Every structure is written in structure tokens, then in C-alpha cells.
Amino acid sequence: xILDSKIPEGPLAEKWSKHKFNVKLVNPANKRKYDVIVVxxxxxxxxxxxxxAELGYNVKAFCFQDSPRRAHSIAAxxxxxxxxxxxxxxxxxxxxxxxxxxxxxYRAREANVYRLAEVSVNIIDQCVAQGVPxxxxxxxxxxxxxxxxxxxxxxxxxxxxxGQQLLLGAYSxxxxxxxxxxxxxxxRTEMMDVVIVDGKARGIVTRNLITGAIESHSAHxxxxxxGGYGNVFFLSTNAMGSNVTAAWRAHKxxxxxxxxxxxxxxxxxxxxxxxxxxxxxxMSESLRNDGRVWVPATAEMAEKLRxxxxxxxxxxxxxxxxxxxxxxxxxxxxVPRDVASRNAKYVCDEGRGVNxxxxxxxxxxxxxxxxxxxxxxxxxxxxxxxxYQQITGENPYKVPMKIYPAVHYTMGGxxxxxxxMTNVPGLYALGEANFSDHGxxxxxxxxxxxxxxxxxxxxxxxxxxxxxxxxxxxxxTDHPEFQKAEAEVKARIQKLLDIPGEKTVDYFHKKLxxxxxxxxxxxxxxxxxxxxxxxxxxxxxxxxxxxNVLGGNEELNHSLEKAHRVADFLELGELMVDDALNRNxxxxxxxxxxxxxxxxEALRDDENxxxxxxxxxxxxxxxxxxxKEPLLFENVKLTQRSYK
Amino acid sequence: MxxxxxxxxxxxxxxxxxxxxxxxxxxxxxxxxxxxxxVLNEQLAEKGEDPVHFDHxxxxxxxxxxxxxxxxxxxxxxxxxxxxxxxRSFNDGETITIEPWRAKAFxxxxxxxxxxxxxxxxxxxxxxxxxxxxxxxDANEIPIPKRxxxxxFDAATCIGCGACVAACKNASxxxxxSAKISQLALLPQGQVERKERAExxxxxxxxxxxxxxxxxxACEAECPKxxxxxxxxxxxxxxxxxVVSSENV
Ligand SMILES: Cc1cc2nc3c(=O)[nH]c(=O)nc-3n(C[C@H](O)[C@H](O)[C@H](O)COP(=O)(O)OP(=O)(O)OC[C@H]3O[C@@H](n4cnc5c(N)ncnc54)[C@H](O)[C@@H]3O)c2cc1C
Ligand code: SF4
Ligand code: FES
Numbered sequence: 001x002i003l004d005s006k007i008p009e010g011p012l013a014e015k016w017s018k019h020k021f022n023v024k025l026v027n028p029a030n031k032r033k034y035d036v037i038v039v040x041x042x043x044x045x046x047x048x049x050x051x052x053a054e055l056g057y058n059v060k061a062f063c064f065q066d067s068p069r070r071a072h073s074i075a076a077x078x079x080x081x082x083x084x085x086x087x088x089x090x091x092x093x094x095x096x097x098x099x100x101x102x103x104x105x106y107r108a109r110e111a112n113v114y115r116l117a118e119v120s121v122n123i124i125d126q127c128v129a130q131g132v133p134x135x136x137x138x139x140x141x142x143x144x145x146x147x148x149x150x151x152x153x154x155x156x157x158x159x160x161x162x163g164q165q166l167l168l169g170a171y172s173x174x175x176x177x178x179x180x181x182x183x184x185x186x187x188r189t190e191m192m193d194v195v196i197v198d199g200k201a202r203g204i205v206t207r208n209l210i211t212g213a214i215e216s217h218s219a220h221x222x223x224x225x226x227g228g229y230g231n232v233f234f235l236s237t238n239a240m241g242s243n244v245t246a247a248w249r250a251h252k253x254x255x256x257x258x259x260x261x262x263x264x265x266x267x268x269x270x271x272x273x274x275x276x277x278x279x280x281x282x283m284s285e286s287l288r289n290d291g292r293v294w295v296p297a298t299a300e301m302a303e304k305l306r307x308x309x310x311x312x313x314x315x316x317x318x319x320x321x322x323x324x325x326x327x328x329x330x331x332x333x334x335v336p337r338d339v340a341s342r343n344a345k346y347v348c349d350e351g352r353g354v355n356x357x358x359x360x361x362x363x364x365x366x367x368x369x370x371x372x373x374x375x376x377x378x379x380x381x382x383x384x385x386x387x388y389q390q391i392t393g394e395n396p397y398k399v400p401m402k403i404y405p406a407v408h409y410t411m412g413g414x415x416x417x418x419x420x421m422t423n424v425p426g427l428y429a430l431g432e433a434n435f436s437d438h439g440x441x442x443x444x445x446x447x448x449x450x451x452x453x454x455x456x457x458x459x460x461x462x463x464x465x466x467x468x469x470x471x472x473x474x475x476x477t478d479h480p481e482f483q484k485a486e487a488e489v490k491a492r493i494q495k496l497l498d499i500p501g502e503k504t505v506d507y508f509h510k511k512l513x514x515x516x517x518x519x520x521x522x523x524x525x526x527x528x529x530x531x532x533x534x535x536x537x538x539x540x541x542x543x544x545x546x547x548n549v550l551g552g553n554e555e556l557n558h559s560l561e562k563a564h565r566v567a568d569f570l571e572l573g574e575l576m577v578d579d580a581l582n583r584n585x586x587x588x589x590x591x592x593x594x595x596x597x598x599x600x601e602a603l604r605d606d607e608n609x610x611x612x613x614x615x616x617x618x619x620x621x622x623x624x625x626x627x628k629e630p631l632l633f634e635n636v637k638l639t640q641r642s643y644k
Numbered sequence: 645m646x647x648x649x650x651x652x653x654x655x656x657x658x659x660x661x662x663x664x665x666x667x668x669x670x671x672x673x674x675x676x677x678x679x680x681x682x683v684l685n686e687q688l689a690e691k692g693e694d695p696v697h698f699d700h701x702x703x704x705x706x707x708x709x710x711x712x713x714x715x716x717x718x719x720x721x722x723x724x725x726x727x728x729x730x731x732r733s734f735n736d737g738e739t740i741t742i743e744p745w746r747a748k749a750f751x752x753x754x755x756x757x758x759x760x761x762x763x764x765x766x767x768x769x770x771x772x773x774x775x776x777x778x779x780x781x782d783a784n785e786i787p788i789p790k791r792x793x794x795x796x797f798d799a800a801t802c803i804g805c806g807a808c809v810a811a812c813k814n815a816s817x818x819x820x821x822s823a824k825i826s827q828l829a830l831l832p833q834g835q836v837e838r839k840e841r842a843e844x845x846x847x848x849x850x851x852x853x854x855x856x857x858x859x860x861x862a863c864e865a866e867c868p869k870x871x872x873x874x875x876x877x878x879x880x881x882x883x884x885x886x887v888v889s890s891e892n893v
Contacts, residue, residue, distance in 0.1 A: 140787030
């Protein structure tokens, strides 16, 4: 299989403009003859559905929550990047492009990333026009803050609730189109399969989560905007329902999965407190603007701390090790996430962790409060501090926060070309569900940017090119391919319900999560990964033999919903391990212990691994086939990333 | 700690439903309320009994999906969402009563799960600025005084959970609706459609079967996001000035 990325010819800065001019257009009067399915109503899905409906296409939008406004994007805290250069501090489209490519450790496509940086400025304009209340300065203009991996202030924010405000903006645009009759909403509906007719994506099969009804929906194109798969680790910062099911079903129908092992471990999350834990809570990266990360200088002192013999505030300045500031003086606490996470792990591995489990470091606001006052800090981060206090019972204005890395984001996802189309014609992937723009490590505040870029400003152009070449004819849902897909979905449900097992679905999910975290998490080795692969295979076999899925299909049934998702995670987990094993280098969030510099930084192998690893499903129980899309760098020089 | 839970169980929308008592043991103070229910559900599942269904997703207090009427209060004893409520707010040996939101416009679907799509329809009636994607001015061409932006922001933080309706003896949705109307009435972007918006959203709210407001203030007291009741006053002003000068009679 040849992977054609369809990157337009010409100089980097002109590719997108030229492409927009060259793509085919659908005449305004003909747009209403096309139906488009959008699965997911997060930033990517809601912005795409609204924009396509505004253009005149008939849209059906699906989500599993009870309202589109509750998609996981709502939880994003810190902010969204855009190359506006409102601060006059030297930002530009090229600098945002460069920072993103470098931050991703040179494992993303130049052309895609450049386009992302280019349209970033339009996103802010669009959101403000919708009434999104971004933070402002006293003069009435927009405020910015800085995020990791950048030396300019280009992050727009709405207190610690940027995702909420952006999503509510997109949701309002979507709601307007629902009122106009151009979007039909399907909440509490889960996509169970993609339907492919004559090699093209022509619809989906869904399950109504309230009644259990299995239904078919036909369209001329299908957009998967279904988010990331961080929950394969069980514990992550993702919402409880986030899953890989939609993407995985597409994968099993022929869509390639790219770089599945590229996962982001976020450095600043509230540490695990016990076995009952159901999820991990992020403390936004924006906190690293003012918080200083440290641990005691010695393991002995850390031990005293853990035993409660001394408190953090009693530790003298000279006995504190601000390890990020020490090792990376020019970026300090604002190094990229992968670097910050790995260093937190190192100091904890040295026995300098600061909580009972030994897996936590301090994030301290003492100096910022002395410098700026408590009120200023409260105005910037009040809701995050409140959340921290509610969860831990400690007051971060008085004692330093304790944080530890946690799974947060998945850079990997469905392979897409420059038009955001997967290798299956008519099937697109947007937002976190695709693999496209973040390489091996995503910079903070770039996922919101990418989701909205894809939905507002890329897909409205690129989908026209495809639809213009697609006949208006609709395919009825009694077509044999729909019937077949429905029958398969029903059979799978029955199979799950019929297993005479004894263990709950969560039992398997937790076990899988532990395997993934231990062997395919922050640090990976060949030996560990091989072990993990065998363990996952065994766990998967046990699942299908011994899971107990309660209740029936014709009702609201969380046990059944979860069982579907965990079954898919088990398959994905194995592929992630294969991908991590294949990549004999370290890059960004993928850290293979065998490949590191003497200082413990990721050691890339550009000669052999400057490619996108795209995996093809070839059948139950068979090893997936690897396809390589070489990455060409014409505008940036590949160097060892340095944040010193 | 050990607790007794008195939980509303209802098979589906047409079932009559009723309370059932459960015991949970070894609850840690660090657990969130929903994690405590997870423990109960694991126990039920191990015994082959149908788990208690409740809505939740982000578990960070922001998606608005979790609900629960706990000991007679929406989202329980603290002014926060149920997912952010922790067991340190309860005592060993306590009996906790857990019910769904109760309101005509929020029908119960199963156990503690209700249908809040009425809220979506209120937003669809006018909770937006009618701009299409593209063709908008540069963001900094619309300067907004910080004070105004902050006030709009306060209204915009509503998470659409429905606690205000559950708290109100009239099951009124005024706080929810007024939060959106206020946000957009305060901002320059919202001016063009200001009157029409207030009229349409209020009409939809009434059509959904939410009750009238009698100013008890229960909504504000229980709102996990601290949405101020002053938004209702603003909505009333917006609405009356709209009807007085209405073109849509
Ligand atoms: C706590 C947290 C904080 C974050 N903060 C930031 C930040 O400050 N800045 C930043 O840039 N990024 C941040 N991120 C990352 C960012 O929020 C996400 O990557 C982004 O919002 C994903 O958007 P999306 O539209 O791709 O998917 P999502 O918002 O995850 O939406 C997925 C949608 O798909 C639907 N769906 C999924 N599966 C199915 C199915 N099978 N059937 C039907 N529907 C389905 C869901 O219902 C939902 O509507 C943060 C992430 C987390 C977890
Ligand atoms: S106003 Fe408050 S209680 Fe009502 S829906 Fe919004 S956040 Fe919930
Ligand atoms: S689960 Fe999202 S607000 Fe409680």
C-alpha cells in the first residue's frame, strides 16, 4: 500500500492557499444534496458540524453524552495557542510552526503543522465573534500567557476553563444550526461500526444508549471526531467515557492507525491516592508559569517529609532542588511536557518523592504569592486551586501542591492525509482522533487549536473536493452492507452478554491499564514491551472467557457500554506495544530506555525512524502490517532538541 | 467508614420506581462520592445484580453530566458538583439518601439518570450569536472592558447541570436560562440579537414545562458554579424591554 499524504506542491507558506484554490468546489445549491455524518461533538466535531451545516450540507451529529456540550473538550483548562503576536514579543506563524515541529521531536508533517499555525489566528477571531469571554487586559484587549516549549506569550485563555468556553462557543454555533434544521442531533448514541460500500465510507451503525436500538445512518461522507484513547491506561486525565471504539472499528474496516504508541504523559496531575481511584485530575500546565517545581535535595530529607517529621515549608532554600530550573536554565519550569514528566520520574526514582507513595514532586507558589500577592494568583488560577483543595483537602495558597505525571493525550490516531481523509475514501478523522500535527509530543494549548482548526477551517474546504466528485445518489439503509454491519454489531452484543464469566468489566480495564502504565508508559524497554504483549494477549483471552456483562441490550446498560470499549482497548493496547517495540529510538513522549543521551534525554534515530508508522489490520489474531510514510523536512533542520 | 445508602431504583422511563437500601463498607474519606458509588456497583456486579445507573463523565466538575439529589440537596451538602464531593463530608455510620433530579421537564430514564435535553432546546432557541465561520473581524477590533468581560465570564461558567431546577420548588429553569442571556447581553457581540434572544429563550423555557420563579433563591444557593441570581433580574429586564418593543407579535 502506498500512503499518499497529498501534500500540495510549492513553498511551505503557500501550500494551503494554493490548495484551497485548486480543490474542487460544490456549488452552493448542490450542497443540500449531500449528507454528512459527524461522530463526536467536541471541539473538532462541533466546529465541523456547525461549519458544514452553515455551508448548506445536511449534517447528523452524534455523541454518547446526554448533550453535545459535555464532550471531553469541555475539561480543557489552560488555553489555546495562536500566532497573533499581540504581545509584540516576536511571535509569527513560522515561529509557532517551528515550536510545534520541534516540540513534537520532528515526527510530524511540516505542511500540516504550518497550516495549523497559519489558521490559528482565524480561530481566535471566530471565537471572539461568537462571544467567547477570553481573558482581557484593563485596556479591553485580549490577554496572553505562556505555555511549555515556547518563549513567547501566545496562549489565549479563559481563566482555567478555556476548553469549556471554546466548546460552548462551538456548541452555540451547532445549536443554531439545529434550530435552522441543518443539523440533526443524536445524543446518547454510540457509533458501533462504519459502513463501507464499494470501498467508500457511506454510513455508520449506532446503538441508542437508552433503548438499545441498533440503527443505520447513511451519508456521503463520515467524519470521526471521537477524541483520544488515553483511557487505555484506565487511569488518565480523560473523561470516564473517552474511548477508542469509533476509531478502532474504522481501523478494523481498513483505516490505518498511525503512531499509536505516541502518548503524552502530563507532568502536573494530582497524584494517585489509593486503589479506589477512578481518574486522575490535571492541574493545568499554565500553573508552571508561576509555580516552581522542586523536591528536597536529598533522599534522607524526602524520607523525613514522607514520615511527617518535617513539612515542606520548613525546608530551607538551600535544601530545595528546583531540578527543572537547574537543568534547563533557559526554559526552566516551562520545558515541554515529556521533559518535565521524565525528570519528575527521575527524582522520584532517586527516592526524593514527596508524598506517602513516593511518587510526587512539589509545585510551589510561595514565591509568586510573595511577588504578586495572593489575589493576583487567585484571579489567574482560582478555580484550579479550589479544585485541588477539594480533591486533596490541602490549601495550595499555604502549602505547595503535590503533583505527578499522568496519561493525558494521545498523539497517535487514525492516519489521515493533508485533507484529513483516512485511507478509506469518504472517511475523515479530525481532532485528537487523528495523528496529524503533534508528532511525538504535543505542546500545551495546541490540541484546542488543532481541533478547531480541523473543524472550522480545514474540513469545510477539503470535504468539498471529495463530495464534488461523489454522485448525489443516497444509499438506502436496507442495502446489504448496512444489513451486514447491523447483524455483526448485534452478534457482538449477544456474544458479550452470553459470556458466562465471573469478573467485572472494570477488573479487566484496571489490569490492562496497569500493564500499559508499567511497560508502555513513561519509560519503555524491549524486554518490558515483549512481556506486556504476552500479558495483554492472555488478558484478552481471559476477557472473552470470563467477563460478566450484566443486564440486557434493550435498556440503558453501562456494563455493556463499558464492555465494548474495554474489548477494543485490549486490542489497541497490543498494537501500541507493537508500535513501541518497532520504534527503536526515543522521541518525545516515546522513551525507550535503550536509546538515550548520556544526560538522559531522548535519542532520536532520524536515519531509520523519521517516518510515520501506519498499521493495517489484516484479520483476527494476525499481526498487523506496518506501512511507512517518510517524513521530509525541507524547512527545519533536524537537531537534538535542547531546552537548556 | 461504613454507610447505608437509600437509593432510588427505577428500571426505565415508564417504571414506577422506589427506594432500595444498600450497605457499603470500607469507604475511604479520600474517595469522591462517585467513587464510593463505583465501589457499590463493583459489589453489585460481583453478585450479578444490576448496577445503579448514574450520569457522569469528566469527574472534574466541568462537564455538567453528574447530578444526584443527596440527602435532600442537589449535588449534596457542599456547593460543588457531585463528582467533586468527597466522602470526608460524611460520617461513619451515616445513612445517605440518593435520588434523581425531580422535575417534569427532566424525565427519569433509569435509576438516577434523567433527560435534560430541554436545556439544549432552550439554547437552540437563541443562545448564540448568529455568525458563520469565517468573515469575522480581528479579535482585537472588539475591545471589551475587563469588568464587563469578567461579568460575562461569570455567567458563562454555567455547566448546564440542572441543579438549579432540582433545587427549586417550582422546577424553574430561570437561573440556567438567565446565565446565557446575561452573558450575551453584556457583550458587544450579543447586542444585535439581544431582544429576540430573550424572547425566544424565555418562550422555549416555558414550552418545556419549567415552572415560574418565585424568588426563593434556592437555585443560587445550590448552583455548583456560583451563578448569581442577579442574572435572573437582568433576564427579566431584557425580556420585558423586548416584549414592550417587540416586532414578533
Ligand atoms: C483535563 C484536560 C485538560 C486539557 N487542557 C488542554 C488545554 O488547556 N489546551 C489544549 O490545547 N488542550 C488541552 N487538552 C486536550 C484537549 O482538551 C483535547 O485533546 C481535545 O479537546 C479533544 O477534542 P476532540 O474534539 O478531538 O475530542 P473530544 O472533545 O474528546 O470529543 C469526543 C466526542 O466524540 C464522541 N464520541 C466518542 N466516541 C464515540 C462513539 N463511539 N460514538 C459516538 N460518539 C462518540 C464523544 O461523545 C464526544 O462528543 C486537555 C485535555 C484534558 C484531558
Ligand atoms: S445555573 Fe448553576 S445549577 Fe443551573 S445549570 Fe447552570 S451551573 Fe447548574
Ligand atoms: S462528572 Fe462532569 S461535572 Fe461531574
